[in-house]
Amino acid sequence: MKFLRFIKDHKIKSGYYDGKKVIELKDPIEKVLDSWENWKYLRNQLRTSHSVEDINFLPPVKTSKIICVGLNYTDHCKELDMDIPEEPKLFLKPPSSVIGHTDLIKYPKLSNEVDYEGELAIIIGKEGKNIEYGEIQEFISGYTILNDVTARDLQRKDEQWTRSKSFDTFCPIGPFIDTELDEKNQKITTKLNGEIKQESNTRNMIFSPHILVEYISSIMTLKPGDIIATGTPSGVGQMQKGDTVEIAIEDLGVLKNQIV
Numbered sequence: 001m002k003f004l005r006f007i008k009d010h011k012i013k014s015g016y017y018d019g020k021k022v023i024e025l026k027d028p029i030e031k032v033l034d035s036w037e038n039w040k041y042l043r044n045q046l047r048t049s050h051s052v053e054d055i056n057f058l059p060p061v062k063t064s065k066i067i068c069v070g071l072n073y074t075d076h077c078k079e080l081d082m083d084i085p086e087e088p089k090l091f092l093k094p095p096s097s098v099i100g101h102t103d104l105i106k107y108p109k110l111s112n113e114v115d116y117e118g119e120l121a122i123i124i125g126k127e128g129k130n131i132e133y134g135e136i137q138e139f140i141s142g143y144t145i146l147n148d149v150t151a152r153d154l155q156r157k158d159e160q161w162t163r164s165k166s167f168d169t170f171c172p173i174g175p176f177i178d179t180e181l182d183e184k185n186q187k188i189t190t191k192l193n194g195e196i197k198q199e200s201n202t203r204n205m206i207f208s209p210h211i212l213v214e215y216i217s218s219i220m221t222l223k224p225g226d227i228i229a230t231g232t233p234s235g236v237g238q239m240q241k242g243d244t245v246e247i248a249i250e251d252l253g254v255l256k257n258q259i260v
Contacts (some may be wrong), residue, residue: 001016001018001037001178001179001180002088002176002177002178002252002253003015003016003017003033003036003060003142003176003177003179003188004016004017004022004029004057004058004060004174004175004176004177005028005029005055005056005057005059005060005061005161005256006022006050006056007055007056007058008024008050008054008055008056008057008164010152011182011198012058013025013143014027014028014029015050015067016031016235017037017175017176018153020052020246021049021050021052022049022050022051022052022055023046023047023049024047024048024049024156025042025045025047025118025189025201026045026047026049026241027045029060029061029177030061030062030224030225031044032045033125033141033172033177033179034125036179044059046048048212049133050164052178053106054095054171056102056189057101057102057103057148057174057175058079058100058174059098059099059100059173060086060100060123060144060173060175060177061123061141061144061172061173061177061178061225061227061249062225063095063098063225063226063227064095064223064225064226065092065094065095065220065223065226065227066092066093066094066097066098066146066165066171066226066227066228066229067090067091067092067216067220067226067227067228067229068090068091068092068093068148068165068228068229068231069088069090069207069212069228069229069230070090070091070231071085071089071091071206071231072085072088072089072206072207072212072230072231072232073200073203073204073205073206073231073232073234073235074204074206075200075204075212075233076179076231076232076233076234076236079082079235082135084121085206086190086209087215088207088212088215088216089159089185090162090216090219091160091162091165092162092165093148093165093166093170093171093229094166096166096168096169096172097149097165097166097167097168097169097171098112098171098172099169099171099172099173099257100172100173100174100175101172101174101175101255101256101257102256102257103172103257103260104169104257104258104259104260105149105166105169105170105239105257105258105259106145106260107239107241107259107260108167109178110120110151110154110168111151111152111153111154111165111167112153113150113151113152113153113154113165113238114149114150114151114238114239114259115149115150115151115236115237116147116149116190116192116197116198116236116237116239116245116247117147117148117150117215117232117236118145118146118150118188118232118233118245118247119145119147119148119229119230119231119232119247120145120183120186120188120202120209120211120229120230120252121141121143121144121145121173121227121228121229121230122139122140122143122145122212122227122228122230123140123142123143123225123226123227124139124140124141124181124183124224124225124226125140125141125142125224126139126141126224126225127222127223127224128217128221128222129217129220129221129222130218131213131214131217131222132214133139133210134213135238136210136213136214137138137210139177139213139217140213141177141182141196141224142173142177142178142179142180142207143177143181143183143209143249143252143253143255144173144174144177144178144227144228144255145173145174145175145247145248145252145253145254145255146171146172146173146227146229146247146255147171147172147173147247147255147257148165148170148171148229148232149165149167149169149171149172149239150164150165150170151163151164151165151167151170151172152164152238154164155226158227171200172255172257173227174255175254175255175256176252176253177251178251178253179257181202181249181252182251183202183208183209184202184203184208185201185202186201186202186205186249186250186252187199187200187201187248187249187250188200188201188202188233188247188248188249188250188253189248190245190246190247190248191245191246191247191248192233192237192239192243192244193243193244194246196243197235198232198233198234198235198236199233199235200233200234200235202229202230202249204233205230205231207232209228212228213228216228224249239259240259241257241260242259242260243258243259243260244256244257244258244259245257245258245259
Protein backbone atom coordinates (compact mmCIF):
# COMPACT_ATOMS: atom_id res chain seq x y z
CA MET A 1 0.00 0.00 0.00
CA LYS A 2 1.08 3.58 -0.67
CA PHE A 3 0.98 5.74 2.48
CA LEU A 4 1.63 9.47 2.72
CA ARG A 5 1.57 12.59 4.87
CA PHE A 6 -0.18 15.69 3.58
CA ILE A 7 -1.74 19.01 4.55
CA LYS A 8 -5.45 19.63 4.16
CA ASP A 9 -7.40 22.47 5.75
CA HIS A 10 -4.17 23.68 7.36
CA LYS A 11 -3.77 20.40 9.27
CA ILE A 12 -1.14 17.67 8.93
CA LYS A 13 -2.81 14.38 8.05
CA SER A 14 -1.91 10.82 7.06
CA GLY A 15 -3.52 8.62 4.46
CA TYR A 16 -3.06 6.10 1.70
CA TYR A 17 -3.37 6.40 -2.07
CA ASP A 18 -5.69 3.90 -3.76
CA GLY A 19 -4.59 4.81 -7.28
CA LYS A 20 -7.25 7.47 -7.76
CA LYS A 21 -7.69 9.34 -4.50
CA VAL A 22 -6.17 9.82 -1.06
CA ILE A 23 -8.02 8.13 1.81
CA GLU A 24 -7.52 10.02 5.05
CA LEU A 25 -6.63 8.05 8.19
CA LYS A 26 -7.07 8.98 11.84
CA ASP A 27 -3.66 8.06 13.27
CA PRO A 28 -0.30 9.69 12.49
CA ILE A 29 1.82 8.00 9.83
CA GLU A 30 4.18 6.38 12.37
CA LYS A 31 1.37 4.38 13.98
CA VAL A 32 -0.24 3.60 10.63
CA LEU A 33 2.99 2.13 9.25
CA ASP A 34 3.37 0.00 12.36
CA SER A 35 -0.15 -1.48 12.11
CA TRP A 36 -1.24 -1.35 8.47
CA GLU A 37 -1.15 -5.13 7.91
CA ASN A 38 -4.01 -5.47 10.40
CA TRP A 39 -6.93 -4.78 8.07
CA LYS A 40 -9.38 -4.43 10.95
CA TYR A 41 -7.20 -1.66 12.35
CA LEU A 42 -6.94 0.05 8.96
CA ARG A 43 -10.67 -0.25 8.27
CA ASN A 44 -11.43 1.47 11.58
CA GLN A 45 -9.08 4.27 10.56
CA LEU A 46 -10.92 5.28 7.41
CA ARG A 47 -12.15 8.83 7.08
CA THR A 48 -12.98 10.96 4.07
CA SER A 49 -11.22 10.88 0.70
CA HIS A 50 -9.42 13.67 -1.15
CA SER A 51 -8.34 14.34 -4.70
CA VAL A 52 -4.56 14.52 -5.06
CA GLU A 53 -5.05 17.97 -6.61
CA ASP A 54 -6.66 19.21 -3.37
CA ILE A 55 -3.85 18.34 -0.95
CA ASN A 56 -0.32 19.55 -0.30
CA PHE A 57 2.16 16.69 -0.04
CA LEU A 58 4.58 16.51 2.88
CA PRO A 59 7.71 14.37 3.16
CA PRO A 60 6.22 10.96 3.98
CA VAL A 61 8.23 10.56 7.21
CA LYS A 62 9.98 12.63 9.85
CA THR A 63 13.60 11.48 10.00
CA SER A 64 16.56 11.70 12.34
CA LYS A 65 19.08 11.02 9.58
CA ILE A 66 19.50 10.26 5.89
CA ILE A 67 22.23 7.71 5.13
CA CYS A 68 23.28 7.75 1.48
CA VAL A 69 25.20 5.22 -0.57
CA GLY A 70 27.61 6.25 -3.33
CA LEU A 71 28.52 4.17 -6.38
CA ASN A 72 25.91 1.47 -5.94
CA TYR A 73 24.94 0.84 -9.58
CA THR A 74 27.16 -1.05 -12.00
CA ASP A 75 26.19 1.28 -14.86
CA HIS A 76 27.15 4.36 -12.80
CA CYS A 77 30.57 2.86 -12.01
CA LYS A 78 31.13 2.19 -15.72
CA GLU A 79 30.02 5.73 -16.57
CA LEU A 80 32.63 7.16 -14.17
CA ASP A 81 35.27 4.57 -15.15
CA MET A 82 35.57 3.52 -11.51
CA ASP A 83 36.07 0.11 -9.95
CA ILE A 84 33.17 -1.73 -8.35
CA PRO A 85 33.41 -0.96 -4.60
CA GLU A 86 34.11 -3.85 -2.24
CA GLU A 87 31.86 -2.38 0.47
CA PRO A 88 29.21 0.36 0.52
CA LYS A 89 30.46 3.95 0.43
CA LEU A 90 28.43 6.00 2.90
CA PHE A 91 27.74 9.67 3.54
CA LEU A 92 24.99 11.62 5.32
CA LYS A 93 22.48 14.32 4.46
CA PRO A 94 20.89 16.37 7.27
CA PRO A 95 17.14 16.28 8.03
CA SER A 96 17.04 20.02 7.24
CA SER A 97 17.62 19.17 3.57
CA VAL A 98 14.34 17.22 3.28
CA ILE A 99 11.40 18.55 1.24
CA GLY A 100 8.34 16.86 -0.24
CA HIS A 101 6.79 16.14 -3.61
CA THR A 102 6.18 19.38 -5.63
CA ASP A 103 8.21 21.50 -3.17
CA LEU A 104 10.84 23.80 -4.68
CA ILE A 105 14.56 23.00 -4.79
CA LYS A 106 16.53 26.19 -4.12
CA TYR A 107 19.68 26.78 -6.16
CA PRO A 108 22.35 27.88 -3.64
CA LYS A 109 24.39 31.02 -4.26
CA LEU A 110 27.60 29.14 -3.40
CA SER A 111 27.30 26.75 -6.36
CA ASN A 112 27.27 26.95 -10.14
CA GLU A 113 26.69 23.25 -10.82
CA VAL A 114 23.71 21.52 -9.19
CA ASP A 115 22.91 17.94 -10.19
CA TYR A 116 19.94 15.57 -9.85
CA GLU A 117 20.43 11.97 -8.67
CA GLY A 118 17.34 9.76 -8.79
CA GLU A 119 17.27 7.01 -6.16
CA LEU A 120 15.18 4.38 -4.41
CA ALA A 121 15.11 5.01 -0.64
CA ILE A 122 14.49 2.61 2.25
CA ILE A 123 12.32 3.76 5.16
CA ILE A 124 13.23 2.21 8.51
CA GLY A 125 10.25 1.25 10.68
CA LYS A 126 11.81 -0.24 13.80
CA GLU A 127 14.87 0.61 15.88
CA GLY A 128 17.75 -1.77 15.32
CA LYS A 129 21.49 -2.27 15.70
CA ASN A 130 23.56 -5.12 14.26
CA ILE A 131 20.50 -6.43 12.40
CA GLU A 132 20.97 -9.92 11.02
CA TYR A 133 20.30 -10.38 7.31
CA GLY A 134 17.44 -12.83 7.80
CA GLU A 135 15.57 -10.41 10.09
CA ILE A 136 15.89 -7.26 8.00
CA GLN A 137 12.42 -7.23 6.46
CA GLU A 138 10.78 -6.62 9.85
CA PHE A 139 12.85 -3.42 10.22
CA ILE A 140 11.77 -1.91 6.88
CA SER A 141 8.49 0.03 6.69
CA GLY A 142 8.69 0.44 2.94
CA TYR A 143 10.29 2.39 0.13
CA THR A 144 10.06 5.85 -1.37
CA ILE A 145 11.72 7.97 -4.07
CA LEU A 146 14.60 10.34 -3.28
CA ASN A 147 16.52 12.97 -5.21
CA ASP A 148 20.07 13.26 -3.85
CA VAL A 149 20.59 16.83 -5.10
CA THR A 150 24.30 17.67 -5.19
CA ALA A 151 26.37 20.80 -5.70
CA ARG A 152 28.87 19.00 -7.93
CA ASP A 153 31.42 21.81 -8.11
CA LEU A 154 31.61 21.96 -4.32
CA GLN A 155 31.86 18.17 -4.12
CA ARG A 156 34.94 18.28 -6.34
CA LYS A 157 36.39 21.19 -4.37
CA ASP A 158 35.97 19.79 -0.85
CA GLU A 159 37.80 16.82 0.61
CA GLN A 160 34.52 15.37 1.85
CA TRP A 161 30.93 15.69 0.64
CA THR A 162 29.06 17.32 3.51
CA ARG A 163 28.69 20.80 2.06
CA SER A 164 27.78 19.67 -1.45
CA LYS A 165 24.98 17.39 -0.21
CA SER A 166 23.55 19.39 2.69
CA PHE A 167 21.93 22.59 1.45
CA ASP A 168 18.33 23.16 2.48
CA THR A 169 15.93 21.54 -0.06
CA PHE A 170 18.65 19.16 -1.35
CA CYS A 171 16.72 16.01 -0.38
CA PRO A 172 13.28 15.79 -2.00
CA ILE A 173 11.48 12.57 -1.00
CA GLY A 174 8.06 11.09 -1.68
CA PRO A 175 5.32 11.20 -2.62
CA PHE A 176 4.48 7.84 -0.99
CA ILE A 177 5.90 5.07 1.17
CA ASP A 178 5.13 1.79 -0.58
CA THR A 179 4.93 -1.02 1.97
CA GLU A 180 4.71 -3.85 -0.58
CA LEU A 181 7.24 -2.83 -3.23
CA ASP A 182 9.37 -5.49 -4.94
CA GLU A 183 12.60 -3.55 -4.50
CA LYS A 184 14.69 -6.11 -6.40
CA ASN A 185 13.23 -5.35 -9.84
CA GLN A 186 12.04 -1.78 -10.32
CA LYS A 187 12.62 0.40 -13.36
CA ILE A 188 13.98 3.80 -12.28
CA THR A 189 13.82 6.82 -14.59
CA THR A 190 14.76 10.47 -14.19
CA LYS A 191 13.39 13.11 -16.57
CA LEU A 192 14.59 16.69 -16.83
CA ASN A 193 11.99 18.95 -18.44
CA GLY A 194 10.35 15.83 -19.88
CA GLU A 195 13.55 14.38 -21.38
CA ILE A 196 14.83 11.05 -20.04
CA LYS A 197 18.26 11.44 -18.43
CA GLN A 198 18.53 8.35 -16.24
CA GLU A 199 17.10 4.93 -17.02
CA SER A 200 18.05 1.77 -15.17
CA ASN A 201 16.69 -0.95 -12.89
CA THR A 202 17.22 -1.66 -9.20
CA ARG A 203 18.50 -5.12 -10.14
CA ASN A 204 21.68 -3.29 -11.27
CA MET A 205 22.49 -2.36 -7.66
CA ILE A 206 25.81 -3.63 -6.39
CA PHE A 207 24.58 -3.88 -2.80
CA SER A 208 20.90 -4.74 -2.35
CA PRO A 209 18.68 -2.85 0.12
CA HIS A 210 18.87 -5.73 2.60
CA ILE A 211 22.66 -5.84 2.43
CA LEU A 212 22.73 -2.07 2.99
CA VAL A 213 20.53 -2.28 6.09
CA GLU A 214 22.69 -5.08 7.51
CA TYR A 215 25.90 -3.14 6.83
CA ILE A 216 24.71 0.27 8.04
CA SER A 217 23.16 -1.17 11.21
CA SER A 218 26.56 -2.64 12.10
CA ILE A 219 27.84 0.96 12.26
CA MET A 220 24.96 2.98 13.71
CA THR A 221 21.60 2.45 15.37
CA LEU A 222 18.76 2.81 12.88
CA LYS A 223 15.61 4.45 14.20
CA PRO A 224 12.02 4.59 12.90
CA GLY A 225 11.77 7.12 10.09
CA ASP A 226 15.44 6.93 9.14
CA ILE A 227 16.06 6.99 5.40
CA ILE A 228 18.65 5.01 3.44
CA ALA A 229 19.22 6.31 -0.10
CA THR A 230 20.42 3.34 -2.13
CA GLY A 231 22.46 5.16 -4.80
CA THR A 232 21.88 6.51 -8.28
CA PRO A 233 22.31 4.92 -11.72
CA SER A 234 24.14 6.43 -14.68
CA GLY A 235 23.03 9.64 -16.36
CA VAL A 236 23.53 12.13 -13.53
CA GLY A 237 23.54 15.72 -14.80
CA GLN A 238 22.96 19.38 -14.11
CA MET A 239 19.78 21.28 -13.37
CA GLN A 240 19.25 24.98 -14.06
CA LYS A 241 16.87 27.43 -12.44
CA GLY A 242 13.38 26.87 -13.85
CA ASP A 243 14.01 23.19 -14.65
CA THR A 244 11.63 20.46 -13.51
CA VAL A 245 12.98 17.06 -12.49
CA GLU A 246 10.76 13.96 -12.29
CA ILE A 247 12.01 10.71 -10.79
CA ALA A 248 9.82 7.66 -11.45
CA ILE A 249 10.07 4.22 -9.90
CA GLU A 250 7.94 1.70 -11.73
CA ASP A 251 5.49 0.56 -9.06
CA LEU A 252 5.97 3.48 -6.66
CA GLY A 253 5.07 6.66 -8.48
CA VAL A 254 6.72 9.95 -9.49
CA LEU A 255 8.58 12.50 -7.38
CA LYS A 256 8.43 15.91 -9.08
CA ASN A 257 10.22 19.12 -8.10
CA GLN A 258 11.22 22.37 -9.75
CA ILE A 259 14.50 24.18 -9.08
CA VAL A 260 14.42 27.93 -8.49
